[in-house]
Amino acid sequence: MALLEVCNLTKRWPNGRLALDDVSFEMRQGEILGLLGHNGAGKSTILGITLGMVRPDEGEVRIAGHSVQQERSRALSHVGAIYEAAHFYEYLSGWQNLRVLCSLSGWWDEDEAKRILKLVNLADRAHHKTKTYSHGMRQRLALAQALLPLPKCLLLDEPTDGLDPEGIREFREFVLKLRSDLGMTILLNSHLLAEVEQMCDRCVILKQGRKMYEGPVPSQEKKQGVFHLQTRDLAKAKEAISSAGAMLDPVTQLVELPPHLLGHELLKSLVEAGVRVDSWQPHKPTLEEFYLGLTGA
Numbered sequence: 012m013a014l015l016e017v018c019n020l021t022k023r024w025p026n027g028r029l030a031l032d033d034v035s036f037e038m039r040q041g042e043i044l045g046l047l048g049h050n051g052a053g054k055s056t057i058l059g060i061t062l063g064m065v066r067p068d069e070g071e072v073r074i075a076g077h078s079v080q081q082e083r084s085r086a087l088s089h090v091g092a093i094y095e096a097a098h099f100y101e102y103l104s105g106w107q108n109l110r111v112l113c114s115l116s117g118w119w120d121e122d123e124a125k126r127i128l129k130l131v132n133l134a135d136r137a138h139h140k141t142k143t144y145s146h147g148m149r150q151r152l153a154l155a156q157a158l159l160p161l162p163k164c165l166l167l168d169e170p171t172d173g174l175d176p177e178g179i180r181e182f183r184e185f186v187l188k189l190r191s192d193l194g195m196t197i198l199l200n201s202h203l204l205a206e207v208e209q210m211c212d213r214c215v216i217l218k219q220g221r222k223m224y225e226g227p228v229p230s231q232e233k234k235q236g237v238f239h240l241q242t243r244d245l246a247k248a249k250e251a252i253s254s255a256g257a258m259l260d261p262v263t264q265l266v267e268l269p270p271h272l273l274g275h276e277l278l279k280s281l282v283e284a285g286v287r288v289d290s291w292q293p294h295k296p297t298l299e300e301f302y303l304g305l306t307g308a
C-alpha cells in the first residue's frame with residue numbers, strides 16, 4: 012500500500028517560474044526513496060508542499076490516505092522531517108530543546124524521548140547545551156526531533172550536507188536502522204548519488220520540474236545485454252565483436268549485444284578468434300552514468 016502519494020503536482024511561483032509540472036509518484040510503506048535532480052529541479056518545492064508549507068496550483072499530496080491540502084493536521088501527524096537547516100535554542104540542552112519543540116505540538120513523552128535519544132546516539136550528551144554540539148550531533152538531534160512522536164514517514168532534505176565522511180556514514184547507518192528496526196518509510200532528498208545508491212530502494216529523478224524517471228536505483232540492476240571487456244588485443248576483439256553483430260565502445264570497452272546473442276556465446280567467439288580476454292563481466296551502470304544520461308548534464 013502507498014503511504015505517501017504525490018499526485019499531479021504543478022506549482023508556478025508568483026514570479027512566473029514553473030517549479031513543478033504535473034509530478035506524481037508514490038512511496039510504499041517501509042521503502043527508502045531518493046529524490047534526485049539538479050539545483051532548481053523542484054525537489055524542495057515537493058518537500059515544502061508535502062509539509063503543507065507551500066500551496067500547489069494543482070494536485071495534492073496524500074499521507075496515509077489523508078490529503079495534506081484538505082486535512083493538514085491529520086496528514087502531517089504521520090510525518091517527521093529534517094527540512095532546511097535545523098534551528099535550536101543554543102543555551103538549552105538537547106533534551107530541553109526536544110521538550111520545548113515537542114510541546115509546541117502539544118505532545119511530550121519522557122520515556123519515548125529517552126529511547127529516541129539513545130537510538131540516535133545522543134543519550135550521554137542529552138543534558139549538554141546545544142551550543143557545544145558538533146554539526147553531526149546537531150543533525151542527530153534534528154533526527155530525534157523528527158522522530159518524536161514516532162511518525163510513519165520521514166522526509167530528509169539534504170540531511171548529510173556539511174557532515175564529514177564519518178558523520179555521513181554514521182547518519183546513513185541510523186537511517187537504515189530506522190527502516191530495519193521501525194519499518195520507517197523515508198524520502199531522501201540528496202545531491203549525493205553515492206548516498207542514494209547505498210541507501211535507497213528506488214529513486215525519482217526530476218529535471219526542470221518534470222519527472223524523468225521513477226523506478227529502482229539503476230546501479231542496483233545489471234544492464235541486460237551489456238558487458239565490460241578487458242583485453243590487450245583490442246583490434247582483434249573489435250573485429251570479432253563486429254562480425255558477431257555486436258558493438259564495442261573502444262573508450263569504455265563496453266560491448267552491447269544484439270538481442271539474439273548471449274554473453275557467453277560472444278565470449279566463446281572471442282576466445283576462438285584468439286583474443287586474450289582478461290575479464291568479461293556483465294555491466295552495472297553507475298547511478299551517475301544513468302543520471303547524467305537522463306538529465307543531459
Ligand SMILES: Nc1ncnc2c1ncn2[C@@H]1O[C@H](COP(=O)(O)OP(=O)(O)OP(=O)(O)O)[C@@H](O)[C@H]1O
Pocket residue numbers: 024025026028029030048049050051052053054055056057
Ligand atoms: N519562494 C520562491 N519564489 C520564487 N521561485 C522559487 C521559490 N522557491 C523556489 N523557487 C524556484 O523554483 C524552482 C525549484 O526550486 P527548488 O528549491 O524546489 O529546487 P531544488 O531541486 O530543491 O534545488 P536545490 O537542489 O538547489 O535545493 C527553482 O527555479 C527556484 O528558483
